[in-house]
Structures are given as structure tokens and as C-alpha cells.
Amino acid sequence: MGTAGAVVSLAVAGWLIRVLPGPHLAAVLGIGPVDGTMTISSCYEATDAEGYDDGTDCTGMYTPHAEGGTRHRITLDKAATSHRPGSTVEVRLARGRAHELSGYAVGTWVTVSGLPLGPFLALSLSFRASARHGEWSHNGDYVLVFIAAELISLLLGCVAGVTVSLGIALSG
Secondary structure, three states, X not given: OHHHHHHHHHHHHHHHHHHOOHHXXXXXXXXXXXXXXXXXXXXXXXXXXXXXXXXXXXXXXXXEOOOOOOOEEEEEOOOOOOOOOOOEEEEEXXXXXXXXXXHHHHHHHHHHHHOOHHHHHHHHHHHHHHHHHXXXXXXXXXXXXXXXXXXXXHHHHHHHHHHHHHHHHHHO
């Protein structure tokens, strides 16, 4: 059960990342072709469900590059800058939201992608130790692995976000 449990645990973590934050991270990083353009109507400082600052969002009309697609209103999530009304931005779509490369978005989605790894990595290591020792390992070190993985995820998200923001600022 130990080795199989470890593999299943990591597979579930990979699946969760691929299904939940994966499409957003891919869109923000520019993986794949541009889906279309967005003509900006307005930009505003967004807030999350608790009322905390959540970057800059913009609303506008989306025009797909694909033939037969229809124009519709859409939100540009975590924009790189507060775009002027009437400006056009190339975007990629994920779950009904438009994305562009921005430091805030990269930091957010890298962090959100890394967070599921903590508990599943700790569980996987526990399964492996159980397989080696022939009994269930409930060593407290796995809690430390979980905490370290979560902190590394947060740090990696911050570093990635700051690096992209600097790159965007320096490239103009």
C-alpha cells in the first residue's frame, strides 16, 4: 500500500493542479496561442470575497480570433496595468476570464498551483515511510514537510510575481 499510496497521492495532487489553477496559470504564462483581443471599456481595482485588494481587473468586449466566434463582454483578470479605455489587448481565456502576462497574476497562480502539493507531498512521504518500515508512520516530521511546502509555494509565487513585474517594467 505504501508505494502505491505515495504514487496515487502525488497523482491526485497533479490532477488537482491541472484541473483547478492549471488553465489560469497556462493562460497567464502565455502557453498556447492567443485566443483573441479585448477592447478595454474600463479598469478598476478589484477585491476578493473578503474585500482585500486583488489587483486590477478590466472589462470590455472580447473578439475571438477563431472564425464563427461571437463577440461578448468579458473581464480581464489581474491585468498588468490599468489600460486606457479603447485600448486593445491580446488575451488568452481560462474558465470564462481573460488573462494577460502580469506579475500579480503570475504570483497568484504560481502560489495557488503550489498549495495543493503540501498536504499531498506530506501524505506521499508518509506512505513511503510506512512501506519501508512495515507499519503506519505518524511521525510529526510530515507536518513540517507540509508547512515547508506551503511556505515554499508562497515564496516561489512572490519571487515569480516580482520577477515578471520587473521584467514588464524594464521592457516598457
